[in-house]
Amino acid sequence: MILVVNAGSSSIKVALFQTGPDGALTQHLAGQVSGIGGPLAHLDLGTDDKDIAAPDHDTALAAILSSLAAQGVALSNLTAAAHRVVHGGTTLVAPCRVTDDVIAGIEAATPLAPLHNPNNLAAIRALQSLAPDLAQYASFGTAFHATNPDVATTYAIPAEDRAMGIRRYGFHGLSYAWIVTQFGADLPKRLLALHLGSGASLCAIKNGRSVATSMGYSPLDGLTMGTRSGAIDGMAVLRMAEIHGPDEAARRLNKDSGLKGLGGANDMRLLLAADTDKANFAVDHFCYWAARHAGSAVVAMGGLDAVAFTGGIGENSAKIRDRIMAHLAFLGDVPVHVVKAQEERQIALDALTLGAV
Ligand code: ADP
Secondary structure: OEEEEEEOOOEEEEEEEEEOOOOOEEEEEEEEEEOOOOOOEEEEEOOEEEEEOOOOHHHHHHHHHHHHHHOOOOHHHOOEEEEEEOOOOOOOOOOEEOOHHHHHHHHHOHHHOOOOHHHHHHHHHHHHHHOOOOEEEEEEOOHHHHHOOHHHHOOOOOHHHHOOOOOOOOOOHHHHHHHHHHHHHHOOOEEEEEEEOOOEEEEEEEOOEEEEEOOOOOOOOOOOOOOOOOOOOHHHHHHHHHHHOHHHHHHHHHHOOHHHHHHOOOOHHHHHHHOOHHHHHHHHHHHHHHHHHHHHHHHHHOOOOEEEEEHHHHHHOHHHHHHHHHHOHHHOOOOEEEOOOOHHHHHHHHHHHOOOO
8 A cells, every 4th residue: 555645844644545456546545634843733534533742744654654553554554655745856857766865856955945845855754764664755746847848947047046946847747747647548739737726837738748837936936826926027026025024025925915915815715706896806817817827838839739627726616717718719619628636646656657566
C-alpha cells in the first residue's frame, strides 16, 4: 500500500492507496492531522476522529502511523510513501525516488517556496526516522511545467537576477498531470486546462506537455483567485511594499486580494449566491481574467482543440464554466470537459511508475 503525504504548515493530509492485481489503484482511506503546532491538534483518519498532541510534523506522522496500525494497516503493510512537494526548483523536474540528492534539491528550492518546501522536507525526514526502510517518492507541483520553452519561462530582467532563479515556474502541475492521465489515448492535441479552486491557474497542454501556464515565479500570478490578486504590475507591488512594508504587502496580495478583496468573500459559492453589485463584479473579474489568460495560452499552443476544467469551481460551477467559455466563443465550438481533481492519485501513480508496488 502506498501512503500519499501532503504536508502543509499546520496540517498533514494522507491518502492510502492499494494496488490491485491488475495494477489499478484503489483509495483505501484518507484523512489528516490539522492544527499541528497548536495547543491541540486533531486527527481525522478513517474511523479515527480525535484531538491529539502534535507539536510538530514528527509527532503528527507518528500519530497517523499508529492510527493506521489500529485500523489494520501496519507499517509493514506500507510499500512506499509518496510526497507532494510544492517546488522542485530547476533540478527536480520529474517525480523521483527520495535520495540524499533529492533531499538536497528540495532544500535548494526552499528559498523559492519558503512557506511550503520545509513542511514537505519535515514529513520526508520524519518518515525516514519512523520507518527507515520505507521507500519514499516525491512528485513536484512545478515539474509538469518543466517542458515550457525558455521564451515562456524567462522574465526579461537583468542576467544577474535571472541567475538568482527569478523566472516563471508554474504550479498545480500534479492536477494538470492528472488531467493528461485521465484523457489517456484520447488526449486532445491542444488542450486548455483550467484548475479553478481557491488557487486558480490555467495551462496550455500541447501533445501532453505543458507549453505555458499562468502562474509564474510564485502562485500569485495569473488568474484572479480566492485571496490572491493574480497578475499585477511589479511597480504596483513595489508601491504596496513602500506603503505597507514588504511582509504586509505580501500578505495583502496573497491573503486579502482576489475574490475576497473585490467581493468580500473568497468562496465562489457565497459570491454567486450573494448577487450584490460587489459580488457580481468579483465574479465578472474572475471570469474575464480567466478568459484573458486563456487567450494567451491559446496563442502559446497555436490554437485550441478542447478545454478541461478542474478544481472546486471548475468541477462544480457550470455557471462559471459557461461564462468563461462565452468570452472564448470567438474561438469556435470546442469540446468542454470536466475532470475531477485527484492529485493524490496522480502522486500514487507516479510512485507506482517509479517501481513502488
Ligand atoms: P482548494 O484549492 O482549497 O483545494 P477547491 O478546489 O476545493 O479549493 O475549491 C474551492 C472553491 O470551489 C471555493 O471558491 C468554492 O466556493 C468553490 N466551489 C465549490 N463548489 C462550488 C459550486 N457548486 N459552485 C461554485 N463554486 C464552488
